[in-house]
Amino acid sequence: xxxxxxxxLWLMVTMISIHAHTSADGIQAECLGNRVQFILxxxxxxxxxxxxxxxxxxxxxLLTPHLAAxxxxxxxxxxxxxxxxxxxxxxxxxxxxxxxxxxxxxQFKLYEFPTLSEKVHEVFKFCSHTMTSRxxxxxxxxxxxxxxxxxxxxxxxxxxxxPTVIPNLQLWKILLYTPEEKSFNKETLQAMGxxxxxxxxxLVMRSPYNMVETFVQNxxxxxxxxxxxxxxxxxxxxxxxxxSAAACPINGASVVGQMIYWQVPLHITPLVSLEVxxxxxxxxxxxxxxxxxxxxxxNYAVTFKESHVVVEIPxxxxxxxxxxxxxEDQYHVSYTIEPMLELLWKEGEDETTYKVxxxxxxxxxxxxxxxxxxxxxxQRVFDVLLGYFLPDVELxxxxxxxxxHTVSEIIIxxxxxxxxxxxxxxxxxxxxxxxxxxxxxxxxxxxxxxxYILDLVFGFVILPEHTAFSHSVVLxxxxxxxxxxxxEGSCNEDSFNxxxxxxxxxxxQVKIKLGRLELNNTxxxxxxxxxxxxxxxxxxxxxxxxxxxxxxxxxxxxGRIDVKMYDSLNNWNFREFSxxxxxxxxxxxxxxxGTVTVVLPKLELxxxxxxxxxxxxxxxxxxxxxxxxxxxxxxxxxxxxxxxxFVEDTMIYENEITWKRDVLLPETVLPEQEYxxxxxxxxxxxxxxxxxxxxxxxxxxxxxxxxxxxLTVSLRLSKDVVFRLFYHDGDYPVLKFLKQPLYFExxxxxxxxxxxxxxxxxxxxxxxxxxxxxxxxxxxxDGCANPKDPEQTIFHPVMADDRVDIxxxxxxFEVKTFAFKNDESSESEDDALARRxxxxxDVVICxxxxxxxxxxxxxxxxxxxxxxxxxxxxxxxxxxSEEALQHVSIGPILLI
Numbered sequence: 001x002x003x004x005x006x007x008x009l010w011l012m013v014t015m016i017s018i019h020a021h022t023s024a025d026g027i028q029a030e031c032l033g034n035r036v037q038f039i040l041x042x043x044x045x046x047x048x049x050x051x052x053x054x055x056x057x058x059x060x061x062l063l064t065p066h067l068a069a070x071x072x073x074x075x076x077x078x079x080x081x082x083x084x085x086x087x088x089x090x091x092x093x094x095x096x097x098x099x100x101x102x103x104x105x106x107q108f109k110l111y112e113f114p115t116l117s118e119k120v121h122e123v124f125k126f127c128s129h130t131m132t133s134r135x136x137x138x139x140x141x142x143x144x145x146x147x148x149x150x151x152x153x154x155x156x157x158x159x160x161x162x163p164t165v166i167p168n169l170q171l172w173k174i175l176l177y178t179p180e181e182k183s184f185n186k187e188t189l190q191a192m193g194x195x196x197x198x199x200x201x202x203l204v205m206r207s208p209y210n211m212v213e214t215f216v217q218n219x220x221x222x223x224x225x226x227x228x229x230x231x232x233x234x235x236x237x238x239x240x241x242x243x244s245a246a247a248c249p250i251n252g253a254s255v256v257g258q259m260i261y262w263q264v265p266l267h268i269t270p271l272v273s274l275e276v277x278x279x280x281x282x283x284x285x286x287x288x289x290x291x292x293x294x295x296x297x298x299n300y301a302v303t304f305k306e307s308h309v310v311v312e313i314p315x316x317x318x319x320x321x322x323x324x325x326x327x328e329d330q331y332h333v334s335y336t337i338e339p340m341l342e343l344l345w346k347e348g349e350d351e352t353t354y355k356v357x358x359x360x361x362x363x364x365x366x367x368x369x370x371x372x373x374x375x376x377x378x379q380r381v382f383d384v385l386l387g388y389f390l391p392d393v394e395l396x397x398x399x400x401x402x403x404x405h406t407v408s409e410i411i412i413x414x415x416x417x418x419x420x421x422x423x424x425x426x427x428x429x430x431x432x433x434x435x436x437x438x439x440x441x442x443x444x445x446x447x448x449x450x451x452y453i454l455d456l457v458f459g460f461v462i463l464p465e466h467t468a469f470s471h472s473v474v475l476x477x478x479x480x481x482x483x484x485x486x487x488e489g490s491c492n493e494d495s496f497n498x499x500x501x502x503x504x505x506x507x508x509q510v511k512i513k514l515g516r517l518e519l520n521n522t523x524x525x526x527x528x529x530x531x532x533x534x535x536x537x538x539x540x541x542x543x544x545x546x547x548x549x550x551x552x553x554x555x556x557x558x559g560r561i562d563v564k565m566y567d568s569l570n571n572w573n574f575r576e577f578s579x580x581x582x583x584x585x586x587x588x589x590x591x592x593x594g595t596v597t598v599v600l601p602k603l604e605l606x607x608x609x610x611x612x613x614x615x616x617x618x619x620x621x622x623x624x625x626x627x628x629x630x631x632x633x634x635x636x637x638x639x640x641x642x643x644x645x646f647v648e649d650t651m652i653y654e655n656e657i658t659w660k661r662d663v664l665l666p667e668t669v670l671p672e673q674e675y676x677x678x679x680x681x682x683x684x685x686x687x688x689x690x691x692x693x694x695x696x697x698x699x700x701x702x703x704x705x706x707x708x709x710x711l712t713v714s715l716r717l718s719k720d721v722v723f724r725l726f727y728h729d730g731d732y733p734v735l736k737f738l739k740q741p742l743y744f745e746x747x748x749x750x751x752x753x754x755x756x757x758x759x760x761x762x763x764x765x766x767x768x769x770x771x772x773x774x775x776x777x778x779x780x781x782d783g784c785a786n787p788k789d790p791e792q793t794i795f796h797p798v799m800a801d802d803r804v805d806i807x808x809x810x811x812x813f814e815v816k817t818f819a820f821k822n823d824e825s826s827e828s829e830d831d832a833l834a835r836r837x838x839x840x841x842d843v844v845i846c847x848x849x850x851x852x853x854x855x856x857x858x859x860x861x862x863x864x865x866x867x868x869x870x871x872x873x874x875x876x877x878x879x880x881s882e883e884a885l886q887h888v889s890i891g892p893i894l895l896i
Contacts, residue, residue: 026040026041026043026044026121027039027040027041027044027108027121027123028041029123029124029125030125030288031089031125031127031128031129032086032287032288032289033129033289033342033353033355034088034089034090034129034131034135034137034146034353034355035086035087035088035089035137035287035355036086036087036088036089036102036104036125036127037084037085037086037087037287037288038084038085038086038087038106038123038125039082039083039084039085040082040083040084040085040108040121041082042080042081042082042083043081044110044121045081045083045110048110048111048112048113049110049111049116050083050108050109050110050111051108051109051111052068052073052075052085052106052107052108052109053106053107053108053109054071054073054087054091054092054093054105054106054107055093055105055106055107055122055124056093056094056095056105057095059093060107061093063075065141066193066208068141069141069142069193069208069209070092070142070190070193070194070195070206070208071091071092071093071195071206072087072088072090072091072092072139072142072144072195072206073085073086073087073088073091074086074087074139074140074141074142076140078321079321079323079391079392083108084286085106086139086287087104087106088137088139088144088206089102089104089127089129090102090144090146090197090202090204091104092195092197093105096199098201099131099199099201099202100128100129100130100131101126101127101128102126102127102128102129103124103125103126103127104124104125104127105122105123105124105125106122106123106124107120107121107122108120108121108122108123109121131146131148131202131353132344132350132351132352132353133147133148133350133351133352134146134147134148134244134350134351134352134353135352135353135355136246136247136248136271136352136353136354136355137246137355138246138248138249138355138356138357138358139357140338140357140359141208141209142206142207142208142209143206143207143209143225143227143246143247143248144204144205144206144207144246145204145205145206145227145244145245145246146202146203146204147202147203147242147243147244148201148202149198149199149200149201149202149203149242168235169233169234169235169238169239169240170233170234170235171186171196171198171231171232171233172232172233172234172239173185173231173232174186174189174196174229174230174231174232175229175230175231175232176189176213176227176228176229177228177229177230178212178213178214178215179215179228182213192211192213193207193208193211194206194207194208194211194213195207196231198231203231203242203244205227205229205231205244205246207227207246209225209248209250211227213227214226214227216250217247217269217270219247219265219267219268219269219270220265220267220307220308221252222249222251222252222263222264222265222308223249223250223251223252224247224248224249224250224265224268224270225247225248225250226245226246226247226270227245227246227247228244228245228246228270229243229244229245230242230243230244231243231244245270245271246271247268247270247271248356249264249265249356249358252264252358253358253360255315255362255363258314258315258316259312259313259314259315260312260313260314260315260337260360260362261310261311261312262310262311262313262339262341262358262360263305263308263309263310263311264308264309264311264341264343264356265307265308266278266304266307266308266309266343267307268354271352271354272345272347272352273347274347274348275347276345276346276347276352277345277346277347278343278344278345279344279345279346279351280342280343280344281302281309281341281342281343281344282340282341282342283295283300283302283311283339283340283341283342284339284340284341284342285319285337285338285339285340286319286338286340287338287340287357288340289340289342298314298317298318298319299314299317300312300313300314300317309341309343311339311341313337313339313360315335315362316335317337319337320335320336320337320338321335321336321337322334322335322336322390323335323336323361323390323392324389324390324392324393324462325364325462325467326462326467326468326469327364327366329469329470330366330368330469331366331367331368331369331389331393331460331469331471332364332365332366332367333364333365333367333390334361334362334363334364334365335361335362336359336360336361336362337359337360338357338358338359338360339357339358339360340355340356340357340358341355341356341358342354342355342356343355369386369387369388369389369458369471370386370387370388371384371385371386371473372384372385372386372387373475375475375477377452377477377478377479378479380434380435380436380452380479381432381433381434381435382431382432382433382434382435382440382452382454382475382477383430383431383432384430384431384432384456384473384475385420385428385429385430386428386429386430386431386458386471386473387420387426387427387428387429388422388426388427388428389426389427389428389460390425390426390427391425391426391427392462392463392464393427393460393461393462393463394460394461394462394463395407395419395429395458395459395460396459396460396461396468397459398410398417398431398456398457398458398459399455399456399457399459400415400433400437400439400454400455400456401438401439401440401441401454401455402439402455403439404459415431415432415433415437416430416431416432417429417430417431417432418430429458431456433454435452435477439454439455440452440453440454441453441454441455442569442570443569443570444482444567444570444572445478446478448480448482448484449478449479449480449482450478450479450480450481450482451476451477451478451479452476452477452478452479453474453475453476453477454474454475455472455473455474456472456473456474456475457470457471457472457473458470458471458472458473481504482503482504482505483503483504483505484503484505484574484575485500485501485502485503485505485510485565485574485575486500486501486503486575487499487500487501487512487563487565487574487575487577488577489561489563489577489579490579491579491581491583492539493583493584493732493733494541494542494583494585494732494733494836494892494894495539495540495541495542495836495892496539496540496542496547496559496561496579496581497537497538497539498512498514498537498538498540498561498563498579499535499536499537500512500535500536500537500565501534501535502533502534502535502536505567505574507531507533507534507536509567509568509569509570510536510565510566510567510568510574511565511566511567511568512536512538512563512564512565513562513563513564513565513566514538514540514544514546514561514562514563515545515546515547515548515561515562516546517545517546519538524538525775526835527539527540527541527544527767528767528768528773528836539767539768539836540561541835541836541892541894542557542559542581542583542585542894543601543630543735543894543896545627545628545629546561547559547560547561547629548560548561548562548604549601549602549603549604550580550603550604550605551603551605552587552603552677557582557583557585557587557601558580558581558582559580559581559582559583559601560578560579560580560581560604561578561579562576562577562578563575563576563577563578563579564576585733585735585894586731586734586735587599587600587735588679589719590637590653590681590682590683591719591720591725592724592725593720594636594637594638595634595635595636595637596633596634596635596636596637596642596653596655596679596681597632597633597634597737598632598633598657598677598679599630599631599632599633599735599737599896600614600630600631600633600657600677601629601630602628602629602630602631606659606675609659609675610626610628611623611626611627611628611629611630611631612626612631613659613660614626614631614657614658614659614675615657615658615659615660616633616635616640616641616642616655616656616657617640617641617642617655617656617658618639618640618641619660620640621633621635621639621640621641624737625737625739627896630896631657632737632896633657635655637653637681640655641655642654642655643655649684650682650683650684651682651683652680652681652682652683653680653681653683654678654679654680654681655678655679656676656677656678656679657676657677657679658675658676658677659675712748712751712845712886713746713747713748713758713843713845713886713888714746714747714748714749714888715744715745715746715839715841715888715889715890716744716745716746716747716890717734717742717743717744717890717893718743718744718745718812719743720743721741721743721796721814723743723745723796723812724803726745732890732891732892732893733836733891733892733893733894734892734893734894735894735896736817736893736894736895736896737895737896738817738895738896739817740817741814741815741816741817742814742815742817742839742893743796743812743813743814744763744812744813744814744815744839744890745810745811745812746758746760746810746811746812746841746843746888747809747810747811748809748810751809752805752806754806754808754848755847755848756808756809756845756846756847756848757808757809757845757846757847757848758808758809758810758811758843758844758845758846759783759811759843759844759845759846760780760783760811760813760841760842760843761780761782761783761841761842761843761844761885762778762780762781762782762841762842763778763779763780763793763813763839763840763841763842764776764777764778764779764780764839764840765777765779765815765820765837765838765839765840766837766838766840767835767836767837767838768838769838769889769891769892771838771840771887771889777820779792779793779813779815779839780793780813780841783860784860784861785860787861790861791816792815792816793813793814793815793816794813794814795811795812795813795814796812796813796814797812798810798811798812808848815839817895820835820837820895835894835895836891836892836893836894836895837891837892837893837894837895838889838890838891838892838893839889839890839891839893840887840888840889841887841888841889842885842886842887843885843886843887843888844885844886845886
């Protein structure tokens with residue numbers, strides 16, 4: 001076969017033309033030489049089940065496919081639903097009058113929906129036909145040969161004047177050549193599926209294709225199916241022989257470009273033995289001859305080669321039709337046309353009519369559906385046209401996103417779906433889907449453009465075979481409708497403030513990473529934060545694990561927080577930035593009892609150092625507590641290799657914190673600077689100073705003397721349990737280790753009236769300066785330790801000394817810092833994050849004289865007794881006006 005190409009297909013397909021026909025009950029009938037053709041209109045059958053019967057004066061016989069091929073009937077349908085039935089005028093049930101007049105009758109029995117009631121249409125056709133010596137018919141399902149049966153006349157000598165004697169010849173035996181000779185009788189041959197008919201003047205032999213006794217013979221490069229027989233007639237004293245043969249082509253058609261070439265040998269050797277003279281050549285379509293004018297208008301042509309006659313037909317000619325197919329789930333088309341070639345040749349004195357009906361279907365050709373995207377992103381509607389399909393294609397469903405919808409469901413949902421038909425007998429399907437539909441995906445391939453994506457799978461079926469196929473379409477519509485999220489930051493005295501504005505991106509899609517930590521609900525519970533649909537703000541203590549420490553300098557600790565903001569749905573980075581700030585905090589403290597505490601953050605300059613491996617001069621003096629980002633030392637000035645020297649009236653204690661490398665670093669790691677911190681404590685009379693130095697630069701933060709507040713009531717944090725030294729405003733934020741308790745004192749320093757007392761009403765802690773913020777940890781409730789966790793708060797007695805003149809003017813309590821862990825968090829003690837805590841108290845000035853009825857004092861449960869006292873007497877909150885209530889706050893206290 002040649003190359004087959006289909007370009008722009010213009011399908012001007014017309015109905016089969018019928019000439020000189022009769023009609024009965026909507027059934028057309030036409031004589032076409034040695035054939036009769038009946039057409040049952042598709043509008044009449046309307047897809048109803050159909051049974052076909054052959055009819056004559058004596059019987060009505062159901063034509064099965066096998067019986068039809070044996071008896072000379074052919075049945076087919078066209079794309080418009082018409083049923084076409086052809087019959088040889090010498091078919092089994094035709095009525096023959098002298099082999100010149102023929103009557104062929106057919107019965108069509110329809111079972112109409114939905115009741116399946118029978119409706120019978122019966123039609124007949126009279127045809128006249130003058131036969132040649134031999135007529136060969138090659139139909140699509142059988143081949144037939146009809147030859148003149150010339151029975152000899154025997155006469156006596158004229159002188160005797162005897163009458164003419166006609167022998168009573170009867171069919172005796174049939175010889176078939178396969179090509180070997182085989183002998184059969186008529187009954188056996190017909191039982192095998194052949195048909196043998198004889199009349200006084202004709203013998204008809206008919207064979208379906210692919211019978212065992214047929215054989216294939218190549219004639220001038222065309223394969224022919226050959227049926228060859230010899231029929232013997234005899235009576236008692238005479239025998240005659242009638243030869244019959246049929247040869248029909250089974251190939252010979254080729255396609256080159258947009259033309260079909262069909263060649264038939266001019267000298268068919270199984271049928272002729274001598275040179276023949278071609279008398280007539282006719283070309284037809286669907287069994288009907290075409291006039292020269294019709295052939296010219298259709299661009300058909302007949303040419304003669306040396307040994308062939310060639311019929312040329314352009315693909316897409318109006319007498320044929322296109323058909324849809326599916327190959328590997330891809331849409332294909334083919335073109336089918338049924339040309340007819342009719343030859344009349346003369347061999348000796350005998351003429352042969354040779355008629356071939358030869359359906360030709362071109363090879364399947366891919367015909368990918370074309371997607372025309374009319375989408376205008378500004379309209380926010382996907383608008384697509386999918387075509388072009390033949391009329392035998394129906395749309396069944398569309399999968400939109402991941403959800404399959406039938407056509408009716410799509411229409412019910414209000415999605416605009418339409419079918420468009422075009423003049424060239426093709427059609428296409430238009431679909432419109434709004435960007436807001438849940439099936440539409442949104443992705444960002446550029447930071448300033450949002451791309452709307454719609455995945456579609458169209459499901460089709462080809463009728464009448466109901467063969468299914470699908471076609472996928474992905475629509476993308478970029479739209480610059482994005483306001484990108486924006487982030488910025490600032491530094492406070494003890495924390496980073498990160499501020500995020502979401503822009504047009506949904507807040508659920510915006511993810512934030514601080515350092516290597518992605519914020520989630522569990523992490524957010526550790527920090528003070530505020531959020532809504534448009535904004536987000538978080539306050540991160542500078543000692544949080546997400547903070548990197550760059551250096552310790554004279555100006556303080558340089559901390560840096562890295563912020564990354566990205567779209568979790570599209571994995572698109574919105575912004576990355578780093579915020580570095582100096583923080584002024586006391587990293588080391590020297591206490592009057594000779595105790596020294598040091599908190600060392602891990603510096604980025606030394607990434608391979610584990611804080612737990614640091615030590616003082618005495619290598620056995622390791623951190624009292626450490627995590628992967630800080631180390632906490634607690635030691636005495638007389639231990640761990642601490643040195644002492646005197647300078648005039650001061651004593652200076654020094655120690656060093658170093659890291660001694662136990663294992664060699666990988667060769668790929670660059671050598672690090674020497675890690676060495678010097679810690680100094682200067683004791684001058686009743687004052688203490690502390691300093692911490694880096695190996696290159698040093699940082700010194702003297703301790704400030706206690707200041708005098710003018711407030712009526714103050715809340716202070718003591719440096720130890722003896723309540724002698726306190727932190728002052730300039731010392732905050734105060735750094736404390738999570739395992740250290742906090743010692744608070746509420747009092748009036750300069751008020752000398754012994755008739756009043758300071759009474760604690762309620763105390764609690766928050767993560768922000770706002771005393772109403774959440775979360776909130778209750779420490780003292782109604783004058784007593786929090787009943788839900790009474791062991792976390794312990795009251796301490798106040799005794800008169802050189803600082804305290806009136807003990808009732810002061811209240812002291814101790815808080816275990818583990819009280820500030822989040823109850824809903826699953827963190828362990830070792831995993832607790834840094835917190836910046838503010839403590840608040842409601843304080844009442846109680847008149848001591850108002851002791852009647854327990855109005856000024858109350859008894860707390862025995863489990864909450866004061867340390868060193870037999871009872872806990874506190875002021876009851878009831879019975880006092882709001883004017884006597886004062887609020888005091890302190891912080892921030894950094895807990896790590």
